Amino acid sequence: MFNLNKEFLTKPLLNTTITIQKMIFASIIVLCFFSIVSPPIALLLGILVAQFIGHPFLHLNNKAVQFLLKLSVVGLGFGMNASSALKAGKDGFLFTIFSIVLTFLLGYIVSKLLKTERKTSFLISGGTAICGGSAIAAISPAIKADEKQISVALGTIFILNSIALFIFPFIGQLMDLNASQFGLWCAIAIHDTSSVVGAASKFGAEALEVATTVKLARALWIIPISLVATLIFKNKDSKVKIPYFIGLFIVAMLANSYIPFVNDFSIYITTVAKIGLTITLFLIGGGLSPKVLSSVGIKPLLLGVTLWIFISVISLWVITSMY
Structure with missing residues (x-):
């Protein structure tokens, strides 16, 4: 009888809490439609919601992030010029190859020193070298990574990705980088496309164009890296996920340039x-629950930080010296 009464008392309270969570969550998404909420603020609000209120739709978060991010990137293509984007892509091509190879090599060395789990280390290296969560999602089936390995890698990348969105514009202004330099630096040194675009937009249209073009060209390396991963981890049955949305981005850019x-x-x-990108960053922040943060562990995080600082410093030095 006592248990029935307890359930009778707690159930309405639980329903009220969930309703308040949904109202707050929906209200912030509405605010993302207005300029008062910038991409970094959206990410910060998402993190605060995750820590203190809770994400009421956490089970849908990953699918929503992937869909909105791809749709937003394709939409940004309608604001870009094909000639300028091609030049930016050519300028960053060799730099992209160099940075990817260097990141994987350093990731292998540091993971051996730290004795981190092999598949987790490869996913963190891939997320740092190519394009954050998208690379991890594409590579994980190729190496048959389990849920914990994927979660640790994603948690590491998203934590550092969130920090980058706040500190990169500050460093860019401090070092007096021009729009092209800052856009290229973002594309090379920030993990996820969402934060690359969010940070680059603070430096204007030119920075955004360079950053988006170079980052998406970088994302195409998911295909060869996934194929190489199947050989390294001896997984012949895996299927490589091709990022088709990049093709739609190119179509949108060509349409804007020539039609x-x-x-x-x-x-x-x-x-x-x-607006879609701002909402995406809010959802990414909302996915960084205490459970995700606590699951990362010190060694994977140390690996991620080492790779991130290394590629950030090296790329910044090369950009300021050569571009």
């Missing part, structure tokens, strides 16, 4: 895309 009437609507499409 006159598309250009008339591009400003509206890119505005919606930026």
